[in-house]
Amino acid sequence: MANLAPYISSIRLIVVMFPFLAILLLLPFLIRQYHRYGAISGWLVGVNYAFVFYILCAYALTILPLPTIEQVRAMTGPVENFHLFDFVRDFITYSGFVLTQPSTWLHAAKSPQFIQPFFNLLLTLPFGMFLRYQYKKSFLTSLVLSFSLTLSFELIQRSALFGLYPRPYRLFDVDDLFLNTSGAMLGWLLSGALGKMLPKKEAIVATLEERSHKVSISRKNVAILLDITVIVVCNIAYNLLVSHPNQLVLILLYLFWIVLPELIGWPTFGQRLVHLKLTDKSGQKAGMMQVLLRNVFGYVLVNGLFAAELYVLGQTGRVVDSELGTYYFLSLFDGFLILVFILSLIISLFTKQFFHEILSGTRLVSTYQNKPEE
Structure with missing residues (x-):
């Protein structure tokens, strides 16, 4: 859990900030709802708020915690990786995983070589689910939007937080691009089944138009x-x-x-x-x-x-x-x-x-x- 502490701290910061942001967004959300549907749905407003909260958390996890300028200046490691599937090679080499030996599976699942790629996959999973369920985006459109989102993560990191630091403090990694985009598309696929258990947007809209x-x-x-x-x-x-x-x-x-x-x-x-x-x-x-x-x-x-x-x-x-x-x-x-x-x-x-x-x-x-x- 010690390795996760900085990320938990980043999410905690967003949780504290979000109520103030929610107040600022309330009027635009209400205007959008009344203009589009003529009435308000608490469920649709809540889903939109959840999406904004998720996006804030996603960017916080990729940017925060911020190091000091002295810490960044002292860094000497690489700033980019253009070798695709390095995470697979690292997992096979360093995790101790042996397919024919089940006793190694649990240990490998706890290794950094598995946890980091796995969380990169999970990071954008909700994004694809939101795109399909709430915003009705097609697979191809969702693919483009998902790649654009994860590319923005990597470019912000590569730019040394828009030049605020003397060098990037996190790695620009094509593996992250692949995993984040794959995670979003996995979320898009899963939302098909999940959407059947959630309120249908079409039914909500029909009710709203009756109340409009x-x-x-x-x-x-x-x-x-x-x-x-x-x-x-x-x-x-x-x-x-x-x-x-x-x-x-x-x-x-x-x-x-x-x-x-x-x-x-x-x-x-x-x-x-x-x-x-x-x-x-x-x-x-x-x-x-x-x-x-x-x-x-x-x-x-x-x-x-x-x-x-x-x-x-x-x-x-x-x-x-x-x-x-x-x-x-x-x-x-x-x-x-x-x-x-x-x-x-x-x-x-x-x-x-x-x-x-x-x-x-x-x-x-x-x-x-x-x-x-x-």
């Missing part, structure tokens, strides 16, 4: 978050380009990106990506007053409450003592309104409608059209 015409709260939130993200990113980009940031730009971005499309009757960018469109309660184009009320209650009022709370709290450290009571009261009152807003969000999980939709008489309807599976 029902608009869930999470689907609405994805559209809102996407629009807000674009507005915030554009505002940050503007502030970086000019020397005097202007809050008016944020307001203009909001009016252009959200209010204007809804007034015209177009879906916003976020709504379009998840197949939603704003209408009134009857399914017709929402009127101007309805759109304005929706945005006042849904964006302006809510953002104003949070901005006011931050402003009042900031002022408590600057005003004279005689005015502190007034600011504390304003802070508590504003906090109460924020709590009401949060409670309304919780209630919306059951009513399937946000409070600003109810007050404005608007709703988001699905524009998803069933499409053949890719």
